[in-house]
Amino acid sequence: MxxxxxxxxxxxxxxxxxxxxxxxxxxxxxxxxxxxxxxxxxxxxxxxxxxxxxxxxxxxxxxxxxxxxxxxxxxxxxxxxxxxxxxxxxxxxxxxxxxxxxxxxxxxxxxxxxxxxxxxxxxxxxxxxxxxxxxxxxxxxxxxxxxxxxxxxxxxxxxxxxxxxxxxxxxxxxxxxxxxxxxxxxxxxxxxxxxxxxxxxxxxxxxxxxxxxxxxxxxxxxxxxxxxxxxxxxxxxxxxxxxxxxxxxxxxxxxxxxxxxxxxxxxxxxxxxRVHAFETMKIRILNGGHAIIAYPAGIKSIEYVHEATANQTITAFLDRVLTNEILPIVPPPAGQDLFEYQRQTLKRFRNPEIADTVRRLCFDGSNRQPQFIIPSIRDNLDKGVMPRGLILESALWCRYCYGIDERGQTIEPNDPCWNALTAAARAAKENPERWIGMRTIYGELADNRQFVGAFADALHLVWSQGVNAAMLRYLENTV
Ligand code: NAD
CATH class of the missing domain: 3.40.50.720 (NAD(P)-binding Rossmann-like Domain)
Known part of the structure:
Protein backbone atom coordinates (compact mmCIF):
# COMPACT_ATOMS: atom_id res chain seq x y z
CA MET A 1 0.00 0.00 0.00
CA ARG A 274 -11.19 33.82 21.59
CA VAL A 275 -9.72 30.35 22.15
CA HIS A 276 -11.97 30.04 25.18
CA ALA A 277 -15.08 29.99 22.95
CA PHE A 278 -13.65 27.05 20.98
CA GLU A 279 -12.79 25.24 24.21
CA THR A 280 -16.36 25.71 25.45
CA MET A 281 -17.73 24.34 22.17
CA LYS A 282 -15.49 21.30 22.40
CA ILE A 283 -16.11 20.61 26.08
CA ARG A 284 -19.88 21.00 25.93
CA ILE A 285 -20.52 19.25 22.59
CA LEU A 286 -17.70 16.73 22.05
CA ASN A 287 -16.82 15.83 25.64
CA GLY A 288 -20.41 16.34 26.83
CA GLY A 289 -21.59 14.17 23.90
CA HIS A 290 -19.15 11.44 24.92
CA ALA A 291 -20.63 11.46 28.44
CA ILE A 292 -24.20 11.32 27.10
CA ILE A 293 -23.57 8.10 25.19
CA ALA A 294 -21.07 6.59 27.64
CA TYR A 295 -23.28 5.75 30.59
CA PRO A 296 -26.31 4.21 28.84
CA ALA A 297 -23.83 2.19 26.77
CA GLY A 298 -21.83 1.17 29.85
CA ILE A 299 -24.96 0.05 31.71
CA LYS A 300 -26.03 -1.92 28.63
CA SER A 301 -22.60 -3.68 28.46
CA ILE A 302 -21.70 -2.15 25.08
CA GLU A 303 -17.93 -2.27 24.59
CA TYR A 304 -17.07 0.16 21.79
CA VAL A 305 -18.14 3.73 21.11
CA HIS A 306 -19.06 2.99 17.48
CA GLU A 307 -21.30 0.16 18.73
CA ALA A 308 -23.00 2.60 21.08
CA THR A 309 -23.70 4.93 18.16
CA ALA A 310 -25.23 2.00 16.23
CA ASN A 311 -27.90 1.81 18.96
CA GLN A 312 -30.76 3.97 17.66
CA THR A 313 -32.11 4.94 21.06
CA ILE A 314 -28.71 6.06 22.32
CA THR A 315 -28.08 8.08 19.14
CA ALA A 316 -31.53 9.67 19.28
CA PHE A 317 -30.93 10.53 22.94
CA LEU A 318 -27.58 12.12 22.09
CA ASP A 319 -29.03 14.05 19.19
CA ARG A 320 -31.98 15.38 21.18
CA VAL A 321 -29.93 16.46 24.21
CA LEU A 322 -27.35 18.19 22.01
CA THR A 323 -29.96 19.93 19.88
CA ASN A 324 -32.39 20.97 22.63
CA GLU A 325 -30.21 21.48 25.68
CA ILE A 326 -26.59 22.08 24.70
CA LEU A 327 -26.45 23.93 21.38
CA PRO A 328 -28.82 26.69 22.60
CA ILE A 329 -26.48 27.61 25.47
CA VAL A 330 -23.12 27.41 23.63
CA PRO A 331 -22.06 30.73 22.08
CA PRO A 332 -20.76 29.81 18.60
CA PRO A 333 -17.11 30.78 18.03
CA ALA A 334 -16.60 33.11 15.07
CA GLY A 335 -16.83 31.24 11.77
CA GLN A 336 -18.02 28.01 13.38
CA ASP A 337 -21.40 26.45 12.60
CA LEU A 338 -22.47 24.52 15.71
CA PHE A 339 -24.87 22.25 13.79
CA GLU A 340 -22.04 21.29 11.46
CA TYR A 341 -19.80 20.70 14.50
CA GLN A 342 -22.52 18.48 16.01
CA ARG A 343 -22.84 16.51 12.76
CA GLN A 344 -19.08 16.09 12.56
CA THR A 345 -18.91 15.01 16.22
CA LEU A 346 -21.39 12.19 15.63
CA LYS A 347 -19.43 11.12 12.53
CA ARG A 348 -16.27 10.97 14.66
CA PHE A 349 -18.02 8.87 17.32
CA ARG A 350 -19.20 6.49 14.59
CA ASN A 351 -15.71 5.75 13.25
CA PRO A 352 -15.17 2.03 13.94
CA GLU A 353 -11.49 2.25 13.00
CA ILE A 354 -10.57 4.09 16.20
CA ALA A 355 -11.94 1.27 18.39
CA ASP A 356 -12.45 3.74 21.23
CA THR A 357 -13.96 2.03 24.28
CA VAL A 358 -17.08 2.96 26.23
CA ARG A 359 -15.17 2.18 29.40
CA ARG A 360 -12.62 4.91 28.57
CA LEU A 361 -15.45 7.41 28.13
CA CYS A 362 -17.07 6.35 31.40
CA PHE A 363 -13.82 6.82 33.32
CA ASP A 364 -13.38 9.64 35.83
CA GLY A 365 -16.91 11.03 35.89
CA SER A 366 -16.12 12.68 39.22
CA ASN A 367 -13.70 15.01 37.41
CA ARG A 368 -15.42 15.12 34.04
CA GLN A 369 -19.06 15.73 34.95
CA PRO A 370 -18.31 19.07 36.65
CA GLN A 371 -16.56 20.20 33.46
CA PHE A 372 -18.59 18.59 30.69
CA ILE A 373 -22.22 18.31 31.92
CA ILE A 374 -22.98 20.30 35.05
CA PRO A 375 -22.17 23.74 33.56
CA SER A 376 -24.70 23.00 30.80
CA ILE A 377 -27.33 22.04 33.40
CA ARG A 378 -26.60 25.25 35.28
CA ASP A 379 -26.80 27.42 32.14
CA ASN A 380 -30.20 25.95 31.22
CA LEU A 381 -31.56 26.45 34.73
CA ASP A 382 -30.32 30.05 34.69
CA LYS A 383 -32.40 30.56 31.55
CA GLY A 384 -35.44 29.06 33.25
CA VAL A 385 -35.23 25.79 31.28
CA MET A 386 -35.33 22.39 33.04
CA PRO A 387 -32.82 20.30 31.02
CA ARG A 388 -34.43 16.88 31.42
CA GLY A 389 -32.05 15.12 29.05
CA LEU A 390 -28.94 16.33 30.87
CA ILE A 391 -30.58 15.43 34.17
CA LEU A 392 -31.28 11.93 32.82
CA GLU A 393 -27.59 11.76 31.82
CA SER A 394 -26.70 12.58 35.43
CA ALA A 395 -29.05 9.84 36.64
CA LEU A 396 -27.44 7.39 34.20
CA TRP A 397 -24.00 8.24 35.56
CA CYS A 398 -25.37 7.53 39.06
CA ARG A 399 -26.87 4.24 37.86
CA TYR A 400 -23.50 3.28 36.27
CA CYS A 401 -21.68 3.99 39.52
CA TYR A 402 -23.97 1.51 41.25
CA GLY A 403 -21.39 -0.91 39.91
CA ILE A 404 -23.63 -3.57 38.34
CA ASP A 405 -24.79 -3.38 34.72
CA GLU A 406 -28.18 -4.40 33.33
CA ARG A 407 -26.90 -7.92 32.65
CA GLY A 408 -26.03 -8.25 36.32
CA GLN A 409 -22.29 -8.06 35.64
CA THR A 410 -19.96 -6.15 37.95
CA ILE A 411 -18.65 -2.87 36.56
CA GLU A 412 -15.01 -2.75 37.61
CA PRO A 413 -13.89 0.42 39.43
CA ASN A 414 -13.70 3.20 36.85
CA ASP A 415 -13.05 6.43 38.72
CA PRO A 416 -10.39 7.64 41.19
CA CYS A 417 -13.29 8.09 43.68
CA TRP A 418 -15.08 4.86 42.75
CA ASN A 419 -15.76 3.63 46.30
CA ALA A 420 -17.35 6.90 47.38
CA LEU A 421 -19.39 7.08 44.17
CA THR A 422 -20.63 3.51 44.52
CA ALA A 423 -21.66 4.12 48.14
CA ALA A 424 -23.54 7.29 47.11
CA ALA A 425 -25.17 5.55 44.12
CA ARG A 426 -26.42 2.70 46.33
CA ALA A 427 -27.83 5.10 48.90
CA ALA A 428 -29.39 7.19 46.10
CA LYS A 429 -31.48 4.27 44.87
CA GLU A 430 -33.73 4.92 47.87
CA ASN A 431 -32.78 8.52 48.54
CA PRO A 432 -31.68 10.39 45.36
CA GLU A 433 -30.55 13.39 47.38
CA ARG A 434 -27.60 11.33 48.54
CA TRP A 435 -26.22 11.60 45.01
CA ILE A 436 -26.96 15.26 44.36
CA GLY A 437 -25.64 16.03 47.83
CA MET A 438 -22.07 15.44 46.56
CA ARG A 439 -21.27 19.15 46.71
CA THR A 440 -17.79 18.88 45.22
CA ILE A 441 -19.62 17.77 42.05
CA TYR A 442 -23.06 19.43 42.09
CA GLY A 443 -22.28 22.50 44.20
CA GLU A 444 -25.24 24.75 44.87
CA LEU A 445 -27.49 22.68 42.56
CA ALA A 446 -28.10 20.50 45.63
CA ASP A 447 -30.22 23.37 47.00
CA ASN A 448 -32.37 23.74 43.87
CA ARG A 449 -35.54 21.84 44.79
CA GLN A 450 -36.87 21.68 41.22
CA PHE A 451 -33.60 20.25 39.97
CA VAL A 452 -33.41 17.73 42.81
CA GLY A 453 -37.01 16.67 42.09
CA ALA A 454 -36.30 16.23 38.36
CA PHE A 455 -33.19 14.18 39.17
CA ALA A 456 -35.16 11.97 41.57
CA ASP A 457 -37.80 11.36 38.85
CA ALA A 458 -35.11 10.48 36.29
CA LEU A 459 -33.32 8.09 38.61
CA HIS A 460 -36.57 6.43 39.60
CA LEU A 461 -37.44 5.98 35.92
CA VAL A 462 -34.04 4.39 35.20
CA TRP A 463 -34.37 1.94 38.10
CA SER A 464 -38.04 1.08 37.57
CA GLN A 465 -38.12 0.77 33.77
CA GLY A 466 -34.53 0.33 32.65
CA VAL A 467 -32.15 2.48 30.65
CA ASN A 468 -33.76 2.05 27.24
CA ALA A 469 -37.26 2.88 28.44
CA ALA A 470 -35.95 5.91 30.33
CA MET A 471 -34.34 7.31 27.19
CA LEU A 472 -37.48 6.56 25.14
CA ARG A 473 -39.68 8.30 27.68
CA TYR A 474 -37.45 11.37 27.46
CA LEU A 475 -37.60 11.26 23.66
CA GLU A 476 -41.42 10.93 23.65
CA ASN A 477 -41.90 13.80 26.07
CA THR A 478 -39.68 16.19 24.18
CA VAL A 479 -41.11 15.64 20.68
P1 NAD B 1 1.79 9.56 25.12
O1 NAD B 1 1.70 8.68 26.30
O2 NAD B 1 2.00 8.98 23.78
O3 NAD B 1 2.94 10.65 25.36
C1 NAD B 1 3.03 11.37 26.54
C2 NAD B 1 4.31 12.21 26.52
O4 NAD B 1 4.30 13.05 27.67
C3 NAD B 1 5.59 11.38 26.61
O5 NAD B 1 6.58 12.00 25.83
C4 NAD B 1 5.93 11.45 28.10
O6 NAD B 1 7.30 11.28 28.37
C5 NAD B 1 5.50 12.86 28.40
N1 NAD B 1 5.19 13.06 29.83
C6 NAD B 1 4.27 12.38 30.56
N2 NAD B 1 4.26 12.87 31.82
C7 NAD B 1 5.19 13.87 31.86
C8 NAD B 1 5.65 14.74 32.88
N3 NAD B 1 5.16 14.70 34.11
N4 NAD B 1 6.63 15.65 32.56
C9 NAD B 1 7.14 15.70 31.31
N5 NAD B 1 6.75 14.88 30.31
C10 NAD B 1 5.78 13.98 30.59
O7 NAD B 1 0.45 10.42 25.18
P2 NAD B 1 -0.18 11.29 24.00
O8 NAD B 1 -1.28 10.54 23.35
O9 NAD B 1 0.89 11.85 23.18
O10 NAD B 1 -0.90 12.44 24.84
C11 NAD B 1 -0.14 13.45 25.46
C12 NAD B 1 -1.03 14.61 25.76
O11 NAD B 1 -1.51 15.16 24.56
C13 NAD B 1 -2.28 14.27 26.56
O12 NAD B 1 -2.05 14.21 27.93
C14 NAD B 1 -3.19 15.41 26.19
O13 NAD B 1 -2.95 16.52 27.02
C15 NAD B 1 -2.77 15.75 24.77
N6 NAD B 1 -3.78 15.24 23.82
C16 NAD B 1 -3.85 13.93 23.51
C17 NAD B 1 -4.84 13.47 22.66
C18 NAD B 1 -4.98 12.00 22.32
O14 NAD B 1 -6.02 11.61 21.75
N7 NAD B 1 -3.99 11.17 22.57
C19 NAD B 1 -5.76 14.38 22.10
C20 NAD B 1 -5.65 15.74 22.43
C21 NAD B 1 -4.65 16.14 23.29
Missing part, protein backbone atom coordinates in the same frame (compact mmCIF):
# COMPACT_ATOMS: atom_id res chain seq x y z
CA UNK A 2 1.11 3.54 -0.77
CA UNK A 3 2.86 5.56 1.96
CA UNK A 4 3.14 9.34 1.39
CA UNK A 5 6.67 10.73 1.86
CA UNK A 6 7.77 14.29 2.75
CA UNK A 7 7.21 16.55 -0.26
CA UNK A 8 10.19 18.81 0.51
CA UNK A 9 13.95 18.55 0.94
CA UNK A 10 14.42 17.68 4.62
CA UNK A 11 18.16 18.41 4.37
CA UNK A 12 17.33 22.08 3.85
CA UNK A 13 15.08 22.39 6.94
CA UNK A 14 16.48 24.23 9.96
CA UNK A 15 15.10 24.00 13.49
CA UNK A 16 12.95 26.72 15.07
CA UNK A 17 11.00 24.65 17.61
CA UNK A 18 11.98 22.39 20.51
CA UNK A 19 9.10 20.07 21.40
CA UNK A 20 9.12 18.44 24.86
CA UNK A 21 7.13 15.19 25.14
CA UNK A 22 7.22 13.43 21.78
CA UNK A 23 4.27 11.14 22.42
CA UNK A 24 1.73 9.92 19.90
CA UNK A 25 -0.40 13.05 20.00
CA UNK A 26 2.39 15.45 19.04
CA UNK A 27 3.37 13.30 16.07
CA UNK A 28 -0.26 13.03 14.87
CA UNK A 29 -1.06 16.71 15.39
CA UNK A 30 1.54 19.51 15.46
CA UNK A 31 4.11 17.54 13.46
CA UNK A 32 1.47 16.78 10.78
CA UNK A 33 0.46 20.44 10.47
CA UNK A 34 4.12 21.38 10.01
CA UNK A 35 4.66 18.55 7.54
CA UNK A 36 1.77 19.95 5.46
CA UNK A 37 3.16 23.47 5.75
CA UNK A 38 6.66 22.46 4.67
CA UNK A 39 5.11 20.67 1.68
CA UNK A 40 3.70 24.05 0.58
CA UNK A 41 7.29 25.32 0.46
CA UNK A 42 6.67 27.48 3.54
CA UNK A 43 8.42 28.12 6.88
CA UNK A 44 11.37 25.79 6.35
CA UNK A 45 13.19 27.44 9.28
CA UNK A 46 10.62 26.00 11.71
CA UNK A 47 11.56 22.31 11.87
CA UNK A 48 11.22 20.48 15.18
CA UNK A 49 13.89 19.18 17.54
CA UNK A 50 12.27 16.42 19.61
CA UNK A 51 12.97 16.34 23.35
CA UNK A 52 11.85 14.77 26.59
CA UNK A 53 12.60 14.86 30.28
CA UNK A 54 11.60 11.33 31.22
CA UNK A 55 13.38 7.98 30.76
CA UNK A 56 10.64 6.78 28.36
CA UNK A 57 11.56 9.64 26.06
CA UNK A 58 15.03 8.13 25.64
CA UNK A 59 13.36 5.01 24.22
CA UNK A 60 11.34 7.14 21.81
CA UNK A 61 14.52 8.97 20.83
CA UNK A 62 16.37 5.79 19.92
CA UNK A 63 13.30 4.47 18.09
CA UNK A 64 13.00 7.60 15.96
CA UNK A 65 16.74 8.03 15.42
CA UNK A 66 16.84 4.60 13.72
CA UNK A 67 14.60 6.10 11.01
CA UNK A 68 16.08 9.58 10.71
CA UNK A 69 13.30 11.01 12.93
CA UNK A 70 10.57 10.16 10.42
CA UNK A 71 7.21 9.37 12.02
CA UNK A 72 4.66 7.00 10.54
CA UNK A 73 1.14 8.43 10.91
CA UNK A 74 -1.83 6.32 9.79
CA UNK A 75 -5.16 8.12 9.44
CA UNK A 76 -8.02 5.81 10.37
CA UNK A 77 -10.55 6.84 7.76
CA UNK A 78 -13.48 4.39 7.54
CA UNK A 79 -13.33 4.87 3.72
CA UNK A 80 -9.73 3.60 3.72
CA UNK A 81 -6.62 4.05 5.84
CA UNK A 82 -3.93 6.49 4.68
CA UNK A 83 -0.30 6.39 5.78
CA UNK A 84 2.37 9.06 5.65
CA UNK A 85 5.93 9.43 6.84
CA UNK A 86 6.06 12.84 8.51
CA UNK A 87 9.37 14.67 8.18
CA UNK A 88 8.92 17.81 10.32
CA UNK A 89 11.25 16.60 13.08
CA UNK A 90 14.89 16.81 12.09
CA UNK A 91 16.62 15.63 15.25
CA UNK A 92 15.94 14.42 18.78
CA UNK A 93 17.93 15.95 21.63
CA UNK A 94 19.75 13.53 23.92
CA UNK A 95 17.64 12.67 26.97
CA UNK A 96 19.73 13.17 30.10
CA UNK A 97 18.72 13.26 33.81
CA UNK A 98 20.37 16.70 34.21
CA UNK A 99 18.58 17.98 31.09
CA UNK A 100 21.80 19.80 30.12
CA UNK A 101 21.52 18.91 26.39
CA UNK A 102 17.89 20.10 26.35
CA UNK A 103 18.72 23.39 28.09
CA UNK A 104 21.61 23.96 25.67
CA UNK A 105 19.33 23.40 22.67
CA UNK A 106 16.69 25.79 24.07
CA UNK A 107 19.40 28.47 24.32
CA UNK A 108 20.06 28.43 20.57
CA UNK A 109 18.83 31.81 19.23
CA UNK A 110 17.07 30.18 16.26
CA UNK A 111 14.77 28.31 18.68
CA UNK A 112 11.82 30.69 18.91
CA UNK A 113 9.12 28.32 20.19
CA UNK A 114 9.30 25.65 22.90
CA UNK A 115 6.17 23.54 22.59
CA UNK A 116 5.06 20.68 24.78
CA UNK A 117 2.73 17.77 25.32
CA UNK A 118 3.63 16.61 28.80
CA UNK A 119 0.13 15.44 29.91
CA UNK A 120 -2.09 17.19 32.45
CA UNK A 121 0.02 15.92 35.37
CA UNK A 122 3.16 17.53 33.92
CA UNK A 123 1.96 21.02 34.95
CA UNK A 124 1.77 20.41 38.73
CA UNK A 125 -1.20 22.76 39.00
CA UNK A 126 -3.33 22.73 42.13
CA UNK A 127 -6.91 22.51 40.78
CA UNK A 128 -8.23 24.45 43.78
CA UNK A 129 -6.10 27.54 43.06
CA UNK A 130 -5.13 27.22 39.39
CA UNK A 131 -1.55 27.93 40.52
CA UNK A 132 1.55 25.76 40.79
CA UNK A 133 1.41 23.32 43.69
CA UNK A 134 4.73 23.99 45.48
CA UNK A 135 4.40 20.85 47.61
CA UNK A 136 4.80 18.39 44.72
CA UNK A 137 8.07 16.50 45.23
CA UNK A 138 9.27 17.24 41.66
CA UNK A 139 8.69 20.96 42.22
CA UNK A 140 10.43 20.92 45.59
CA UNK A 141 13.42 19.16 43.95
CA UNK A 142 13.63 21.61 41.02
CA UNK A 143 13.30 24.65 43.29
CA UNK A 144 16.31 23.39 45.25
CA UNK A 145 18.35 22.45 42.17
CA UNK A 146 17.50 24.99 39.47
CA UNK A 147 20.73 24.16 37.60
CA UNK A 148 19.88 20.47 37.34
CA UNK A 149 16.12 20.54 36.77
CA UNK A 150 14.18 17.33 36.25
CA UNK A 151 10.87 18.81 35.07
CA UNK A 152 10.08 20.35 31.69
CA UNK A 153 9.36 23.70 33.35
CA UNK A 154 12.60 23.60 35.34
CA UNK A 155 14.49 23.11 32.07
CA UNK A 156 12.58 25.94 30.38
CA UNK A 157 13.40 28.30 33.26
CA UNK A 158 17.12 27.37 33.12
CA UNK A 159 17.17 28.11 29.37
CA UNK A 160 15.30 31.42 29.81
CA UNK A 161 17.79 32.44 32.50
CA UNK A 162 20.72 31.83 30.12
CA UNK A 163 18.99 33.61 27.25
CA UNK A 164 18.29 36.64 29.41
CA UNK A 165 21.95 36.74 30.53
CA UNK A 166 23.14 36.46 26.90
CA UNK A 167 20.68 39.07 25.62
CA UNK A 168 18.86 36.54 23.41
CA UNK A 169 15.11 37.22 23.16
CA UNK A 170 12.97 34.58 24.84
CA UNK A 171 11.06 31.85 22.98
CA UNK A 172 7.28 31.49 23.22
CA UNK A 173 6.08 28.57 25.36
CA UNK A 174 3.34 26.72 23.50
CA UNK A 175 1.32 24.18 25.48
CA UNK A 176 -0.47 21.63 23.31
CA UNK A 177 -1.96 19.68 26.20
CA UNK A 178 -5.63 19.08 26.64
CA UNK A 179 -6.10 21.53 29.50
CA UNK A 180 -8.53 24.40 29.61
CA UNK A 181 -6.53 27.66 29.36
CA UNK A 182 -3.39 25.61 28.76
CA UNK A 183 -1.30 28.75 28.13
CA UNK A 184 -2.31 30.09 31.53
CA UNK A 185 -1.38 26.74 33.08
CA UNK A 186 2.04 26.81 31.38
CA UNK A 187 2.56 30.38 32.59
CA UNK A 188 1.51 29.48 36.15
CA UNK A 189 3.90 26.51 36.15
CA UNK A 190 6.87 28.46 34.72
CA UNK A 191 6.50 31.68 36.71
CA UNK A 192 5.47 29.80 39.86
CA UNK A 193 8.48 27.48 39.75
CA UNK A 194 10.92 30.30 38.90
CA UNK A 195 9.62 32.29 41.85
CA UNK A 196 10.62 29.53 44.26
CA UNK A 197 14.33 30.06 43.47
CA UNK A 198 14.74 33.45 41.74
CA UNK A 199 11.99 36.06 42.05
CA UNK A 200 13.63 38.57 39.69
CA UNK A 201 13.79 35.91 36.97
CA UNK A 202 10.13 35.09 37.70
CA UNK A 203 9.21 38.75 37.20
CA UNK A 204 11.21 38.90 33.96
CA UNK A 205 9.48 35.76 32.62
CA UNK A 206 6.05 37.11 33.59
CA UNK A 207 6.74 40.33 31.65
CA UNK A 208 8.68 38.99 28.66
CA UNK A 209 7.62 35.45 27.80
CA UNK A 210 4.41 34.67 25.93
CA UNK A 211 2.30 31.60 26.66
CA UNK A 212 -0.43 31.43 23.99
CA UNK A 213 -3.57 29.48 24.86
CA UNK A 214 -4.38 26.73 22.38
CA UNK A 215 -7.20 24.29 21.76
CA UNK A 216 -6.07 20.98 20.28
CA UNK A 217 -8.17 18.12 19.01
CA UNK A 218 -7.47 14.80 17.32
CA UNK A 219 -8.18 11.37 18.79
CA UNK A 220 -4.85 9.55 18.84
CA UNK A 221 -4.88 6.07 20.38
CA UNK A 222 -1.90 4.51 22.15
CA UNK A 223 0.09 2.13 19.94
CA UNK A 224 -0.49 -1.57 20.58
CA UNK A 225 -0.59 -4.81 18.61
CA UNK A 226 -3.53 -3.67 16.49
CA UNK A 227 -1.79 -0.45 15.45
CA UNK A 228 1.48 -2.26 14.69
CA UNK A 229 -0.42 -4.69 12.47
CA UNK A 230 -1.85 -1.70 10.58
CA UNK A 231 1.67 -0.34 10.04
CA UNK A 232 2.82 -3.75 8.86
CA UNK A 233 0.02 -3.77 6.27
CA UNK A 234 1.63 -0.63 4.83
CA UNK A 235 5.02 -2.40 4.68
CA UNK A 236 6.18 -0.58 7.83
CA UNK A 237 6.55 -3.56 10.17
CA UNK A 238 10.05 -2.37 11.06
CA UNK A 239 8.83 0.98 12.40
CA UNK A 240 9.27 0.78 16.19
CA UNK A 241 6.79 3.59 16.93
CA UNK A 242 3.96 4.04 14.41
CA UNK A 243 1.05 6.36 15.29
CA UNK A 244 -2.62 6.05 14.32
CA UNK A 245 -5.25 8.78 14.56
CA UNK A 246 -8.70 9.82 13.37
CA UNK A 247 -8.90 11.88 10.14
CA UNK A 248 -10.35 14.92 11.97
CA UNK A 249 -8.00 17.48 13.45
CA UNK A 250 -8.35 20.98 14.84
CA UNK A 251 -5.92 23.53 16.26
CA UNK A 252 -6.94 26.96 17.51
CA UNK A 253 -4.50 29.34 19.17
CA UNK A 254 -3.80 32.87 20.29
CA UNK A 255 -1.42 34.72 18.00
CA UNK A 256 1.17 35.65 20.63
CA UNK A 257 4.60 34.87 19.20
CA UNK A 258 6.88 37.91 19.66
CA UNK A 259 9.84 36.10 18.02
CA UNK A 260 7.76 34.85 15.08
CA UNK A 261 5.96 31.65 14.18
CA UNK A 262 5.38 29.31 11.24
CA UNK A 263 2.61 30.34 8.81
CA UNK A 264 0.26 27.74 10.26
CA UNK A 265 -2.84 29.60 9.11
CA UNK A 266 -1.97 28.28 5.62
CA UNK A 267 -2.71 24.72 6.75
CA UNK A 268 -5.94 25.30 8.63
CA UNK A 269 -4.81 26.47 12.08
CA UNK A 270 -7.20 29.12 13.43
CA UNK A 271 -5.59 32.14 15.11
CA UNK A 272 -7.96 34.00 17.41
CA UNK A 273 -8.03 35.81 20.73
Missing amino acids: NVAQPQYDRARLTPGIVHIGVGNFHRAHMAVYLDDLFALGESHDWAILGAGVRPADAAMRSALKTQNCLSTVIELDPQGRRARRGGAMVDFIEVDPSNAPLIKAMCRPEIRIVSMTVTEGGYFIDPATGELDPTKPEIVADSRNPDRPATAFGAIIAALRSRRAAGIPPFAVLSCDNLRSNGHCARAATVGLARLSDSSLADWIASNVSFPNTMVDRITPATGTRERAMAAAFGLAEDPAPVTCEPFRQWVMEDQFPSGRPALEKVGVVFTD
